[in-house]
Amino acid sequence: MRTLGLDIGGTFVKWAEIEGERGKIRTNRSAEGVISVIRGLIEEKKPDRVGIAVAGLVDLEGRVRHSPNLRWMEGINLRDEFDAVVLNDATAAAYGEYRAGAGRGRKVVLTVTLGTGIGGGLVISGMPFVGASGVALEPGHMIINPNGKPCNCGRRGCLEAYFSSYAIERDYFELKGEKAGIEEITKRYRAGEREAVEVIRAATKYLSIGISNLIMIVNPDIVVLAGGLAFDIPDLEDLLNLDLFGIQRTEIRKAELGEYSGALGAAFIASDNPRLLGT
């Protein structure tokens, strides 16, 4: 059986076959553009099954419902369009890490993706947990500081308002008075620049609260950090309360599948056809 996994992001459609090739194709920022890229890949690869991961909320009907980085995809039903399994990208990544990455063989795999926003995916007893309407695991919008900093979602004190590329860029600008993108700030942090270290350390404290809260709810045996901001795990471990009342030391590791984790996870889900928990 040939399976094709796709991961639709803001600028690229990434694709992966389980034991085979992978690649990425830049898209113009339109639903038509994305759909024609997917159609082309399906015509070329002729898969028996297709899995699609989307950087946004996907409902149980396979429709993209809320996606700040893919506004042009909102309302599109990808399941009907391509007869595919359609899921949130962090959920797909969690399944990929469970099947072939840092979470292999684990009972409860929690993946937290750190980048423009914060996403989450959870695989329980080998089954992806999608929630009652498909939108479980949005840890970026846990409130960890009432009346705290404003979040893009319109509320205050969400985790994303403290730890995300835009939050770190904002805090760096406020501290240093100089505009710099997240990649530059990360580079300066690694080089030990005082302001970059201060801003990222402060943001990491909030991240550790968020992950600690997730551990209290989900009791995973492993937390897998993915995405461009998943650096610096030793520092994070020091901040986290990982011992759960002395019962379990929760392991925390970096993702192993890299930038194709979403596409590969979608391919595995299409291939394995696991029960989607919550449905």
Next chain:
Amino acid sequence: MRTLGLDIGGTFVKWAEIEGERGKIRTNRSAEGVISVIRGLIEEKKPDRVGIAVAGLVDLEGRVRHSPNLRWMEGINLRDEFDAVVLNDATAAAYGEYRAGAGRGRKVVLTVTLGTGIGGGLVISGMPFVGASGVALEPGHMIINPNGKPCNCGRRGCLEAYFSSYAIERDYFELKGEKAGIEEITKRYRAGEREAVEVIRAATKYLSIGISNLIMIVNPDIVVLAGGLAFDIPDLEDLLNLDLFGIQRTEIRKAELGEYSGALGAAFIASDNPRLLGT
């Protein structure tokens, strides 16, 4: 098949049969006392299967691991002692509400128990979620205010430090300068006493943050509030962000099974023998 469900709390062992009788027996505060009550009930009822719910953390081996209100039970392995299914009481209550209460037929049932502390239980696709080491769903120890009020667990800013009987009693004393127990404060709140209303409204704001965070993680189709402090749902609904980006209005309801929810849930789990998710 005869099934007996038991719920071990700080002062009573409650028992329930699925279609039959129920009752409670006061225990002295010792492991020997609790065990002899359970033994007596089993000899009397002669069940084929026994389910035991415990007000504390229970590991996957059936051992009570951490229980502030049942310190004398810590270390006891109830599964080996009685050949029983042993679970946290809030998880048992969630299963009871799923099978015969407010969560009947729902896909993702989240129960939050509000009393001395805050507990949680989650039933996904008909299966209780216990987590990788049996201790999932401890929402009372989500941190919702960094550097906030001290919690009994030794950390700061946990939900329980804001909404729980001890937190409300503390805040009432601080505001009014008069000691009163939670039942008296609740009575005064219902009578409209200014200080009681102020304290409980403030605590409820934090509870709404905690439940909103749980909804972001768990995406339940129903939140069932149980326990002595589960009053005042209309006020709580006004505070909650229940709409999940417009995708789903999450329903919030009071538990229907009352004080025997844990015992009845344990009986249903012993009878149905569902897969325990996370194991």
